[in-house]
Amino acid sequence: MRPAPVAAVAVRAVGEPGKLGEAPATSAGDARHYAALDLGTNNCRLLIAAPREHGFRVVDAFSRIVRLGEGITHSGRLGENAMHRAIEALRICSQKLADRQVARARLIATEACRSADNGAEFIERARTETGLALEIVSRETEARLAVAGCASLIDPEASGVILFDIGGGSSELVWIDLARDGNGRRRRMSDRIRRWMSLPVGVVTISERHGGRHVTREGFEAMVAEVAAMLADFPEVEALDRAVAAGAIHMLGTSGTVTTLAGIHLGLPRYDRRRVDGIWLGGGDVASLIEALAGMDYDQRVANPCIGRERADLVLAGCAILEAFRRRWPVERLRVADRGLREGMLVELMAEDGVWRHRGRGRAGDRANG
Secondary structure (H helix, E strand, O other), rough: OOOOOOOOOOEEEEOOOOOOOOOOOOOOOOOOOEEEEEEEEEEEEEEEEEEEOOEEEEEEEEEEEEOOOOOHHHHOOOHHHHHHHHHHHHHHHHHHHHHOOOEEEEEEEEEHHHHOOOOOHHHHHHHHHHHHOEEEOHHHHHHHHHHHHHHOOOOOOEEEEEEEEOOOEEEEEEEOOOOOOOOOOOHHHHHHHHEEEOOOOOOOHHHHHHOOOOOOOHHHHHHHHHHHHHHHHOOOOHHHHHHHHHEEEEEEEEEEHEEEEEEEHHOOOOOOOHHHOEEEEHHHHHHHHHHHHHHHHHHHHHHHHHHHHHHHOHHHHHHHHHHHHHHHOOOEHHHHHHHHOOHHHHHHHHHHHOOOHHOOOOHHHHHOOO
């Protein structure tokens, strides 16, 4: 992987993602707007932001569960109903881009469109019906963007980080080596990615194979075992095993799975991104949360305000993937990120335009969190 320089920048949100019209309009004097759209196997998400001195400010956001990859495990194709749901969400995004007069945007599609036999056909249909030209990105690009979006949440005192993004159709794992160079200096974030891997499993695909609504203890362990077997192929896996055993490595998770666990841990009556993003969970906390969720039936999961009906049949699949990571690499600290690919795209677009350069803070890849 040869990633572009990664910035560690501050992000200040206005309004809650998914709440349409909640962000106030910007004034005529505000900086131009950038946008990032991520159409995944499960969600369609959009962020629109304006650059600020230490990063950017989110001025509008949209998120909708569309389940584009529904049934793809069995058919190998995107279904008509799933494509219709995605197109409807993309129409909303297209209108938002027009309303905000976005100057630059990057619009990506991930695993569902990568793996479906009719993925390219759907991308053309989306262009025709919504005017949005999405690009199907590689798994390598997806992993790099996850790092770019979450860089500011990495503990600078750690010796390394295992960053993971549990998606709907795939899950990305990145080993970020924070060891200093021979001169005792920290390297740019783009130079610290030591190894990465994309697993062909996500919450949608693994739940379709093993069941999501009614998950027995045996079924949960079967999901864990499936993912655990894949981790043996992680590049330099034994070196990572030794690094974890030596300590000073933490995990950094960006996915609905970890944000859900954090919301439950905090006892939130409704999900609150501002309280979740950046929170630290101990190893014992994560183990207890997964155990509690595994003991809930479907109706109990639906009733939990941080899960709800839309995620109730997927959350245990995500927990199984996370549990496989934790059993292989039993670190004591997990930081939760309610940010990821979209933020990574915004950082890269703004860095390419040099929006921070004139402020005398150096290259984007060397910027400290503001």
